[in-house]
Amino acid sequence: MPDLILFNGKLATQDPNFPDATALALRDGSILAVGYDDETRLLAQSHTQCIDLGGRRVLPGLVDSHFHFYDWALGQRGLSLTDTPSLDDVREQVRQATHKVVSGQWIVGQGWNENAWPHPKLPDRADLDDLTPDNPTILWRTDLHLAWVNSRALQVAGITASISDPDMGVIDRGESGQPTGILRELAINLVRRVIPPPTTDETESAMRKAIADAHRLGLTGVHDMRIMGGEDGPPAFRAWQRLRSEKELDLRVWMMLPGERLSEVIALGLRTGFGDDHLRVGGIKLFADGATGPRTAWMLEPFEDAGSGMPLTPLDEIAEIISRAHRAGISTSIHAIGDRAVRELLDVFAEVLPRQGGDVRPLAPHRVEHVQHSHPADLKRLAPLGLVASVQPIHATDDMAMMDHACGDRTRLAYAFRDLLNTGTVLSLGSDCPVASPNPFWGIHAAATRQRRDGTPPGGWRPEQRLTVTEAVWGYTMGPAHAAGLSARQGSLTPGKLADLIVLDRDIFAIPPREIYDAQVLLTIFGGRAVFHAVGFGD
Ligand SMILES: [Zn+2]
Numbered sequence: 001m002p003d004l005i006l007f008n009g010k011l012a013t014q015d016p017n018f019p020d021a022t023a024l025a026l027r028d029g030s031i032l033a034v035g036y037d038d039e040t041r042l043l044a045q046s047h048t049q050c051i052d053l054g055g056r057r058v059l060p061g062l063v064d065s066h067f068h069f070y071d072w073a074l075g076q077r078g079l080s081l082t083d084t085p086s087l088d089d090v091r092e093q094v095r096q097a098t099h100k101v102v103s104g105q106w107i108v109g110q111g112w113n114e115n116a117w118p119h120p121k122l123p124d125r126a127d128l129d130d131l132t133p134d135n136p137t138i139l140w141r142t143d144l145h146l147a148w149v150n151s152r153a154l155q156v157a158g159i160t161a162s163i164s165d166p167d168m169g170v171i172d173r174g175e176s177g178q179p180t181g182i183l184r185e186l187a188i189n190l191v192r193r194v195i196p197p198p199t200t201d202e203t204e205s206a207m208r209k210a211i212a213d214a215h216r217l218g219l220t221g222v223h224d225m226r227i228m229g230g231e232d233g234p235p236a237f238r239a240w241q242r243l244r245s246e247k248e249l250d251l252r253v254w255m256m257l258p259g260e261r262l263s264e265v266i267a268l269g270l271r272t273g274f275g276d277d278h279l280r281v282g283g284i285k286l287f288a289d290g291a292t293g294p295r296t297a298w299m300l301e302p303f304e305d306a307g308s309g310m311p312l313t314p315l316d317e318i319a320e321i322i323s324r325a326h327r328a329g330i331s332t333s334i335h336a337i338g339d340r341a342v343r344e345l346l347d348v349f350a351e352v353l354p355r356q357g358g359d360v361r362p363l364a365p366h367r368v369e370h371v372q373h374s375h376p377a378d379l380k381r382l383a384p385l386g387l388v389a390s391v392q393p394i395h396a397t398d399d400m401a402m403m404d405h406a407c408g409d410r411t412r413l414a415y416a417f418r419d420l421l422n423t424g425t426v427l428s429l430g431s432d433c434p435v436a437s438p439n440p441f442w443g444i445h446a447a448a449t450r451q452r453r454d455g456t457p458p459g460g461w462r463p464e465q466r467l468t469v470t471e472a473v474w475g476y477t478m479g480p481a482h483a484a485g486l487s488a489r490q491g492s493l494t495p496g497k498l499a500d501l502i503v504l505d506r507d508i509f510a511i512p513p514r515e516i517y518d519a520q521v522l523l524t525i526f527g528g529r530a531v532f533h534a535v536g537f538g539d
Pocket of ligand 1: 066
């Protein structure tokens, strides 16, 4: 008999056998029945709680398939520089932060983007030094592929004119060879590793708060990515496990492991899918190239204002990693943003996958992260190789001006979600939070309109690549379930699946798509239990 019955709702089940329904019954964390009000309410027993949904729209719990959860959770302790309108504004926030720290203590922040400033020029250490002579300071750019540090941070990290660039990283230098304070890609880790780590308690309370924030946004799961260099891996994995053992992990976490650790993963016998319904080992994450913002994405043709970017992991190494991982039952998840990176990576998959035995495939498909620029000849190659495209619609609307600047006319093939879908590719949607907002309704809005939330540009940016709202919702529900090999457990409101669902204040399928970004979650149910409800709803 059910613990909870929800009725008088408008369910978009994502189950093609039963796409619409009005009621569902939940028991022991799973979905017992999906149907119409009368038949479902007949299942009620004396202890069954019943909630009248008042005709509201119901979706399966949303899953973000590209999320840096640990960085997001801990980043909220530092300065949030997202949407800062100018360098002066950032400086003002840093100035205020100096009042809250003692001498020698770090000031950490993230989210600035010089392209949004009146003078879109990269800042340097001098822009921080007068404010922070005694406090090492690091401020990540919004894409996390570039960081801005002050002289004190350079000094603490031992970065001088005589030090050479690390592998896969660049220390920007002035004319005299002195570091400017801008660090790219893995050069950031030279500083990152000298920042004192948060305590266990700090980490746990930040993660707990972030899980609650996720529920408020309608997220019941994340595919948790690793930062390049993988140094966030162990503390994040430990924190997830502690929360799990304390029964506080009300989130479906699919945990990526750093690609650099493949040998250890194989030596331990870990496979993709190990874990339980709360916390599972996903695949390994590695990087084929950089990002468009810092012009480190690897392109077939040069950027309009820079070179052609660069590969971050040599292709023969990627080929070796994919084949070893595949044979060991481990999925790979490979960041490829530039069209050259996408093409070379597809060549590697096409070369490597057919050579593996059929009996050893991982439980989840391999996937390509971002697929931001792609040549038309390459778009159709993902589906036949069984590759999932993990894409972030909100990047398209956040970055359209920068993309036009970097790529000119070639942006007609940027974020080509419609073309990818038309070739039969499974799209799994996400935000890349904290690179972009984690709000999934902002993602659905961006996918369906290709417009910013202020309605610009009219008609949408490259609107031929729009998805429908239905397709975008699928990309936040069944898409991630497919990507994790969990389509029998998650992703739709189907009897036997996990009871994760959300109730919305408006019907996102019926309203004009431009209004979707403002949708609010009224109720989030995780594992059959309400983990968030808006004031006054469902009490
Ligand atoms: Zn990412």
